[in-house]
Amino acid sequence: MVDLAELKAMIEAALPGASVEMSDETGDGNHLRAEVRASQFEGLSRIDQHRLVKAAVKERFDDGTIHALSVKTEVAG
């Protein structure tokens, strides 16, 4: 079972101060989306910004809880 609040907390823990919005676009856990706004993204390429977000929830990918996560990042300034 996908726990959106847990995923949000994992991202917030990895990127202190970030604002994170999680959504489950189809309600079945297969189309998860994270919108993350963080000052830590400053100066990073988008791929590196996404890597930070994906690394934060890697454990849930590895244990098979989630299969795909669509990510949108924005530099908080």
Next chain:
Amino acid sequence: MADPQLKEKVTELIAENPVLLFMKGTPEMPRCGFSMRVVQVLDSMDVEYGAVDVLPALQPLREVTAEISDWQTFPQLYVNGELVGGADIVEEMAESGELAEALGVEQPAAAPQAAAPGQSPPLQIE
């Protein structure tokens, strides 16, 4: 641990193709909506690109790209040897003009047009 021969082959392909897309299916017949979105963006950019269908060797290729680029999901677009991103990033960069800049082409005036003919044939992983 990725297959060393496959890793070498992939590294070569990335080095030899200035614009290279690893995708599910082919540009003519994408087998995944995310891959199709990247194909549509590239076709709208009027850029020549190589495409590799990852489906015949999905898991081995995941292991290879995990080691090369720290990225395991497909599609993956490489420009000048660097991983640019998957569908989300490519679309965002297409909208903002960053992708056209990275590809060294003009930003298309409008939304993606119909698929342009004349793209290079799919590459094969042997």
